[in-house]
Amino acid sequence: MATLLEVRNLKTTFLTGAGIVRAVDGVSWDIQEGETVALVGESGCGKSVSALSIMRLIAPPAGRIEGGEIVFKGRDLLQLPEEEMRDIRGKEIAMIFQEPMTSLNPVLTIGRQLTEGLEIHLQMPPEQARARAVELLGLVGIPDPERRLAQYPHHFSGGMRQRMMIAMALACNPSLILADEPTTALDVTIQAQILELMQDLSRRLGVAMLIITHNLGVVARYADRVNVMYAGRIIERATAVELYSNPRHPYTLGLLKSVPRLDEPRRARLAPIEGQPPDLTRLPPGCAFAPRCVYRVERCAEAPPLAQIGAADHSAACWESARLEKRVAA
């Protein structure tokens, strides 16, 4: 498989009243063609900002991409003029947001919102765009698509709106879809429908997908490879199978241990990660997770690099990851 997107040492900052927030702080990762990769982490870890940076949707003057490269099909997106970037957004790379209601235009019909991109990006004549819109709505499982074209987003339920978002994302046959918490706002039975649909379409159409989520179960079911983020950095990366069976960063291990699981006997007590998520304007020097870490040693005052450990394609940013392996083996 060829590399579709490669992010190298990306740095995105925001100037806030409380100081500079390094939302994404030197992050590198990649996606191969047709692959599903997950960015996992809790609120404020930089996962959404990573996606917005790829689309170059970081709003100035407060937000700024300070450095790094985003190489998509051999071109660095950060170096492209805005007009060329506009050809990539929605056409080559599409995005699905968490809140379909706030990301659809309430005063445009479903049909118009679907055909707009087709007419602009692919120069389709209106009749052909309309036919393609009907086809797309059918593809994402919206019944009676002809009639639906004349309706507005408020006529749609939450699940239907998210299907519509997926149809819009697929409209121009993109090679990459960035899905930012695509099912977080949905009920669990609808979540299952939407995720199955996304997985099915990505396989059938060969679209690569970046899934951004905080839900470890969703990642386990749908991702090939996983990047775990904490405080603006990737702290662990592995294939999904490897990450779940052999977590090598204390934060990943803590997350996995803190959630109650339906497939295991009920535990008397949950094992939370103690302490509070970090304040991004006042990060400690060294490892940002150290203040909450039970494996902390003196050396953690110095930030550990994301280094390969054990199996190929498994890296963790922890001085003590070897101790975690013993823990798992024991």
Add this chain to the structure above:
Amino acid sequence: MTAVAPSLAAAPQAAGEVLLEVRDLVKHFHVGAGFLGRAVGVVRAIDGVSFEIRRGETLGLVGESGCGKTTTGRCILQLERPTSGRIVFEGGDLGALSDDELRKVRRHMAVIFQDPYSSLNPRMSVGEILEEPLKVHGIVPDRVARAARVRELLEQVGLLPQHARRYPHQLSGGQRQRVGIARALAVEPSLIICDEPVSALDVSIQAQIINLLEELQARLGLTYLFIAHDLSVVRHISDRVAVMYLGKVVELADRQALYEDPLHPYTRALLSAVPIPDPQLEARRERTVLRGEVPSPLKPPSGCVFHPRCPIAIDRCAAEIPPLREIKPGHWAACHLA
């Protein structure tokens, strides 16, 4: 057994005093304001819900958005006036009490909301937030004693005395939810309605708050109605669980029975939809993905409200409403085929 509503007194393992009894609760909302505000439709938010909660236990109430779980909680708190049905709390029928009596009884109930940020007054310090119920209800009239009680409440929820001077925006999400819990404890309630208390929190913080709720229950003898959509969390915290769908309880059982031997097809579908954090297990797992979406409570389907989405529905399901009946001791389900 063929009783229509779950009476735990009839179930063999029913032990302990009933603290709250909800019987045939109905709440309809008139919507639509047509011409001159005429009602154009009725939302059947709750359509005949019955359950009991014993002192010291946790009853989980699960279901998807719009199933009526939050409205049930609001009716118990008397924040909504039920259309019909009875709510008996500590032996008193809340619908039959005078306003004065109601105020006294209601003091023994408290609520914890989903979003601690929007449910704490941003202009009040944490200390003021916790003092207010003590003042309003005349629980601790003396100022010095009140300050001591605030310190005690903070300590009970794992916060420090100096947090009393902070404002909600200066706290993290987990700390804010701790304040929400401390405020609920201030009135010394016997029943706390927890309405999605951890769903707005980060995963690593959720476990902290769940552990705290369990510790407080053990220490203070609290009773919880735990309303949530996360089935894994509900299994962890509940003694018994009621599953709601479109305004009705479709299944009610002990935690273990419900999760290991679910009798209603909706419960089975819900459980199968929850992704499990284990890729190897996920790859092998069989899933029932439900067709369609929850119908509108403005026009609920005939017969069993679940029948249009049910994978095993038969003709009878569209015609006849299945009563909630006791299929096994203590295990109730509203399904013709259970």
